[in-house]
Amino acid sequence: MNQKIRLLDIAEALGVSTGTVHRALHNHDGVNPMTKARVQQMAKTLGYRPNLAARYLSSKRNLRISVNTLQGTTSFWDDVRAGISEEARGLVMENVEIEYRTYPRLGEGEEEAFDAALKAEVDGIITFPSRPRSLHSWMRRASRNGVPVVCVATDAPHTGRLAVVSIDTLASGSLAADLMGSLLRGTGKVAVTLSALAITEHEEKYKAFESTMRKLYPQVRIEAPIEDHDVESEAYEKCRKLFNSHPDLAGVYVTTEASIPVLNAARDTQMLDQMTVITTDLFPALVPEIRSRAVAATIYQRPRTQGRMAFRVLHEFLVDGECPSFQVTLAPHLVMRGNLDFFLQRQSLESNAERGVKAQGASPELAEYFG
Amino acid sequence: MNQKIRLLDIAEALGVSTGTVHRALHNHDGVNPMTKARVQQMAKTLGYRPNLAARYLSSKRNLRISVNTLQGTTSFWDDVRAGISEEARGLVMENVEIEYRTYPRLGEGEEEAFDAALKAEVDGIITFPSRPRSLHSWMRRASRNGVPVVCVATDAPHTGRLAVVSIDTLASGSLAADLMGSLLRGTGKVAVTLSALAITEHEEKYKAFESTMRKLYPQVRIEAPIEDHDVESEAYEKCRKLFNSHPDLAGVYVTTEASIPVLNAARDTQMLDQMTVITTDLFPALVPEIRSRAVAATIYQRPRTQGRMAFRVLHEFLVDGECPSFQVTLAPHLVMRGNLDFFLQRQSLESNAERGVKAQGASPELAEYFG
DNA sequence: TTGAAAGCGATACCAG
DNA sequence: CTGGTATCGCTTTCAA
Numbered sequence: 193m194n195q196k197i198r199l200l201d202i203a204e205a206l207g208v209s210t211g212t213v214h215r216a217l218h219n220h221d222g223v224n225p226m227t228k229a230r231v232q233q234m235a236k237t238l239g240y241r242p243n244l245a246a247r248y249l250s251s252k253r254n255l256r257i258s259v260n261t262l263q264g265t266t267s268f269w270d271d272v273r274a275g276i277s278e279e280a281r282g283l284v285m286e287n288v289e290i291e292y293r294t295y296p297r298l299g300e301g302e303e304e305a306f307d308a309a310l311k312a313e314v315d316g317i318i319t320f321p322s323r324p325r326s327l328h329s330w331m332r333r334a335s336r337n338g339v340p341v342v343c344v345a346t347d348a349p350h351t352g353r354l355a356v357v358s359i360d361t362l363a364s365g366s367l368a369a370d371l372m373g374s375l376l377r378g379t380g381k382v383a384v385t386l387s388a389l390a391i392t393e394h395e396e397k398y399k400a401f402e403s404t405m406r407k408l409y410p411q412v413r414i415e416a417p418i419e420d421h422d423v424e425s426e427a428y429e430k431c432r433k434l435f436n437s438h439p440d441l442a443g444v445y446v447t448t449e450a451s452i453p454v455l456n457a458a459r460d461t462q463m464l465d466q467m468t469v470i471t472t473d474l475f476p477a478l479v480p481e482i483r484s485r486a487v488a489a490t491i492y493q494r495p496r497t498q499g500r501m502a503f504r505v506l507h508e509f510l511v512d513g514e515c516p517s518f519q520v521t522l523a524p525h526l527v528m529r530g531n532l533d534f535f536l537q538r539q540s541l542e543s544n545a546e547r548g549v550k551a552q553g554a555s556p557e558l559a560e561y562f563g
Numbered sequence: 564m565n566q567k568i569r570l571l572d573i574a575e576a577l578g579v580s581t582g583t584v585h586r587a588l589h590n591h592d593g594v595n596p597m598t599k600a601r602v603q604q605m606a607k608t609l610g611y612r613p614n615l616a617a618r619y620l621s622s623k624r625n626l627r628i629s630v631n632t633l634q635g636t637t638s639f640w641d642d643v644r645a646g647i648s649e650e651a652r653g654l655v656m657e658n659v660e661i662e663y664r665t666y667p668r669l670g671e672g673e674e675e676a677f678d679a680a681l682k683a684e685v686d687g688i689i690t691f692p693s694r695p696r697s698l699h700s701w702m703r704r705a706s707r708n709g710v711p712v713v714c715v716a717t718d719a720p721h722t723g724r725l726a727v728v729s730i731d732t733l734a735s736g737s738l739a740a741d742l743m744g745s746l747l748r749g750t751g752k753v754a755v756t757l758s759a760l761a762i763t764e765h766e767e768k769y770k771a772f773e774s775t776m777r778k779l780y781p782q783v784r785i786e787a788p789i790e791d792h793d794v795e796s797e798a799y800e801k802c803r804k805l806f807n808s809h810p811d812l813a814g815v816y817v818t819t820e821a822s823i824p825v826l827n828a829a830r831d832t833q834m835l836d837q838m839t840v841i842t843t844d845l846f847p848a849l850v851p852e853i854r855s856r857a858v859a860a861t862i863y864q865r866p867r868t869q870g871r872m873a874f875r876v877l878h879e880f881l882v883d884g885e886c887p888s889f890q891v892t893l894a895p896h897l898v899m900r901g902n903l904d905f906f907l908q909r910q911s912l913e914s915n916a917e918r919g920v921k922a923q924g925a926s927p928e929l930a931e932y933f934g
Numbered sequence: 935t936t937g938a939a940a941g942c943g944a945t946a947c948c949a950g
Numbered sequence: 951c952t953g954g955t956a957t958c959g960c961t962t963t964c965a966a
Contacts, residue, residue, distance in 0.1 A: 579953085580952065580953045580954070581953090581954095582952070582953065582954075582955090583951085583953075586951095593951055593952085594952085595951060598951085598952090617958090619958090620957090620960090621957070621958050622958085
């Protein structure tokens, strides 16, 4: 609103030096509590906004952030990490170091990774809270220590986390229901598979699917959800059993990345052709299934974008203390055979983006573009 | 790759001053062509990258960019402009001025707006080339004058434009075809409406729709496309005629924002119920049509994101001379009744974003968040 | 606990 | 045509 207020302006208004003002604003120690209060007050009334250019120029500090994520069985988490590092690379002016701490399975090594990150005194953490319960105390400790934590893919409520970046589960489940309903012409029996109802994300998807279906296609009947606990064999066995006991099943909605075992079970029970299958995520093994129409559509959760946004939010907070948004919710993309190629092409393009863009990008300072 | 090379490094390597290096790299006049060449060569071999922080700090220049777009009959262009200004506001460090030059109708006042922007000596232009032909010479002139031009929504080939930001037309048309085909269970007669086949964007959508349909659902028959030339009454009349002469029509794909007249024609001929209608864009008047399932789905072209990306590309180029990508192609979003609320909610959220985020955003310098 | 001052790297202006 | 230098706002010593 006002003109640009500098450190010097605050200093002069108070008859102190810029050094003092700086220390006061940054809660550095060795400042008289009295003067610190006066400085902070004055900064607020003058509407001080730091000049980031000057900040970067003079500071040689580099940010370190820890990315604690799952190894994963598909490319989902690789893509999330790719999105993070792309966004970090894009920060021309700064040097941000990213430390990846990857754990092999749900909840396995998760706490250790968090511990390690805190011990390493990173400036911020991006994490996938696969077991919010067990992570709870760790996250609270982080926020007490002033280390902001951003959750990706799923939330960890009441943990003091700075922000969460995720796909809108409501939109995902409802879209799946609407599509399934219309493809089935409003009638039939369908099933839903998920990891565990205890996971907020999956529960929300299931509820959204169920309520949308009931509202828009009341004739469609939904069977009790299948919990696979992220174990492929469990998904296969349970589905196989379900299919055998429901030979008239017309559709399945797989809310997790574990769609391959479900497809196999359907194939092995000779029920694939009669079913409309809607899956989640997009990874190599799923491509031929979409091409052959075994899968009618898949709900793409935009892992790269999730990674990018998580990094952006965290970085912005670290850099100027403002969190652009505490909750970033992305719209899922619907991928069908018709637009599959677009996504595949884009995926491969993005992984080559670094070279590609540099190669065809204009040279420094307009020169080449207008040459 | 190497350490950070500064102006001073290349100056010392050549035994000249930083002032000379600066002038040489920026093609300022008053530099011996010989030394200019040596400087530029040295800069390249050392791999010089300007330090943007230092640049912003010392330069008090502010960028001015002109946004030349259509008024529009729906909220599409308002959203594009909103995306641009949001992104501009996000640039904390700089002061970027945006001048909007809006013209009322396709091709009407477009050239005048371009002329005005050039006369005003803006640093860059974002434009919707509604009549690429007539804009051709203007755009070439701009690029000759060193004024980069970014096209939104549709491309203007061979004009020397810096970049284009648009929705993937192929993905749009193919997705519409795949969805239409599966909703019709692979059989029936469908029609497509568009503004004019002469517009690249519409031609591409039509072709993608047509070829995907032929490949995936060969039994579906596509009638000759309807051209409405962006005139609502023409759309209505032509559709009405079409519907009367094809009482068995099972679906319509509207590739433009002019879906309301098409729906009215279908309603007036009592054929709405029997048809699967897929539209384009999302605006208030379309909402009840989606709710009532008159429209099965609409292809959302993400106007805000298009605006944001256009601004980002242009800004990045102006700021460090590199164009991150000459062609930004976005995936369209599919909106059905099931996920409609998500998009509506997001739209209203985004328009309040400025206040909302500031209000709940953390205060400067971590303080409040951890308080 | 505080002040004074030396950078950070690019820009722009004034002398020569 | 070119060199020298003050300047931008903040961070970070080093003295006091």
